[in-house]
Structures are given as structure tokens and as C-alpha cells.
Amino acid sequence: MRKPAGLAILMTIGLALAGGAAPGDKAALAKKQNSLNSEYALAKESQFYFVLDVLGRKLELRVRGMVLRSWPLQSMRFWGKPEFSGNVELVRKTTLKAPQRIVIKPGGEEKAAPAPAPADKPAAANAAPANPAEFELEALELKDMPKRFSLDFDNGLHVTVRSENAGSGGLLRGLGEAWGWYVYLPLRNLFGRGEGKGLSELELIFDGDKDAQAIYWHFFDGIKGIIL
């Protein structure tokens, strides 16, 4: 009878020791609680929202807690102190050359090219391209989306999204971008702090063009999200 009692005492001591969780575990739990609370507030609205997992190196589009699209980050860099707490809302999406919608006004002034006309009858075999991807359509498609653009959020965070190939645009453009990142932003970060305006600049680089283009497609003005 002493053995089971002794075992019980040992088990109790073991459980008591295990109950004292390490600081790292408590920190992770606190962070998990905060992020779940933020995400639940968005998920219950049944609207699309995004989750930028900075440490996990991925950007996800979700609804009701379900991942619809996931884009892995190739790399990331930042200046300043990006604030990653709570929910954020996209205020503005900017790019050098935003994709334009085709506008059709039959019978009036022509504002744009004719509407896309699907083929009614099969054309001559040697005239029609065999691959549907080769049809030149006047429509807004994924390939028309920019590969480099900026997202401004309501907490002051400015995120530049680009594909790896979007960075290469000639020597002048490269020099301009290098100047912007290595000279202008550090100086703005330095002098902005003095004026009480912290810089919060993040650049996300994705592997393929399609990833950046899909993000531009899916991110509408007003979309909310959390940044972990």
C-alpha cells in the first residue's frame, strides 16, 4: 500500500512542476490568445480577411477561419517599427499603372475597345488559336494586374508588395529603388521619430509574378486583416 501512495505523491509533484510553464510557453499562449481573439472578430463577420504571418513567412486570404489562398513569402524587409497588434484595414491600394476597366458605350461615344465577344461558331481551323489562353480578350484578367504595388493601412503601416521579377526594371529604376530604400527611408525614419511620426514600412517579396498579381486582385479597399 505504501508503493501506490508513494507513486501518487511523485505524480502530484510531477504535475505541480509541469504546471509551472516556461516563460516562452506563456508568451506563446498569450500571443495565441490575442491573435485568436483578433481573428475571431473578423471570422464571425463572414467577410474575406487576410492574415499576414510575418514569422511564418506567408500571407493568407481567409473567410470564417478557413484558408482560401496562401502565398508564401520569398523575403521581407522593413524600416521603422511596424505595429502588428490588433486588426488593420486596407485604406488604399496604389500602383504606378493601375489596370483599367474596359468601358463600352454602344451607340454613343466610343470610350474603349469593343466588349469581349465569345466565338459563336468555330472559325477556320488555321485562323483560331487552339489554346484558349492565346485568345486576346478585352477583359480584366489576372495577367493585367500589377506585379508591384503598395498597400496603406489605417494604422499607418505602408506595405510594398512585389514579385521578385518586378524589381528588375532597368538601371535607372534599380538605382531609384535602391536610393529610396537605402537613403530616403532611413533618413525619413530618423527625422520622423523626432517629429513623433514613426515610420512603418514593410516590403514583401513573392516568388512568382502570379502571387503578387493575385494579391492585388483579391485585396479590395476596406479589406480587414491581422498581422501576426
Place this chain on the structure above:
Amino acid sequence: MKRILIAGAALLYLGFLAVLGGAYYIGLKQAAAWPPREDGRAIADKDLPKVTRNVQQIERRMSALLPRGLYIVIDTAENRLYLKNGTDIVRTAVVSCGSGVVLEESGGKNRSWVFDTPRGEFSVKSKITNPYWVKPDWAFIEEGEAIPKGLEERIEAGTLGDYALGFGEGYFIHGTLYTRLLGRNVTHGCVRVGDEDLKAVFKAVPLGA
């Protein structure tokens, strides 16, 4: 005079480099301090069980939000339809979604239409076999035709395929004659699906999904 100018330019340049160096130093310090360390003092030991229960409760609530049974996800960028059950993809179909074109009516009414496939969460509100298309005003305006007065002049059979699933506001998932254009953004907002995939989706998905 020349020496003074050169000295001044050199001092200016060195000053600029010093400021830039200072900016880099501050930037590097900020980068080193990120992500912010949490030393676990955020949760007291006595609150740990409560926080753990709270996390589990939120996780249960999040799980409860997920759709039950089969559901459809349409990616308008990639023109793909996914029939899903939980996290499993049951079937993938190549579809056609909205073209994004804007049609403006010339003349008195000045109406306009944007041919986007709507984004958001919807439910299957109707399931129709052998649907016929009741052409809306824009279908005539787009072709430069007069808008008919009678309903019978608007009805067109055979263009929507064998099945149609309505998800509200006049939008449908339906068949198409233009199968060669599946995978491209060519529609006026509806989602066009190939015959085989449409049949499978129609049979599998219940009303309300």
C-alpha cells in the same frame, strides 16, 4: 576660394554620411528589437488555466464557423471552382468568371453595369434543370438592339447548359456553349462551368450550401 568650396562640399558630404550612418544605426537597433520579445510576464501563473480555457473556447468557436458538408469555392482570379468538404478538395473545375467590363447605356437613362462576379459568401438559393435565359436589358444594349417589351422576346433556351445553381442577385453557376473560353474572364458576372463538372456539382451540392 576654390579650396573653401571644395572643403565645404567635403564637409557637407561627410555630414550627410554621418547622418545616414546614424539613421542606419537606429534602423538596425529597431530591426534587432523586432519581433518584440515577450518574457511571459503577460500571463501570471494563476491565470494560466483560465487563458488556456479561453484559447480552447475561441478555437471551438472558430471551428463552429466552418461550413458543414459540401461547399463551393470560386477563385475569380484563376477561374477555378473547387467543390470542397472540410479542407478536402472533392473536385476542381475550370470555369469562366466576370470580365470586369463596364457597359454604359447611351441615351436618356444613363444606366451602367459592371460585369464582375460578386465576391463574398453566398448560399445556393435555387437549383434548376434545363434553365432558359431571360435576357436582361444589358444583353440587348450590349448588342445595340432595342429592348423588347414582351417577356417572350427575352427568353433564350439552350445557352445556359443543362443545369443552373442560383446564388442570389441574379447570378448563377451554369453551363456554357463557349467551352473553349473556360479559364478566361469572359462572362457578365455569372460563373460558366463545363458540362461534366456542372453535372457533378449540381448533383452533389444541396440547396443552402
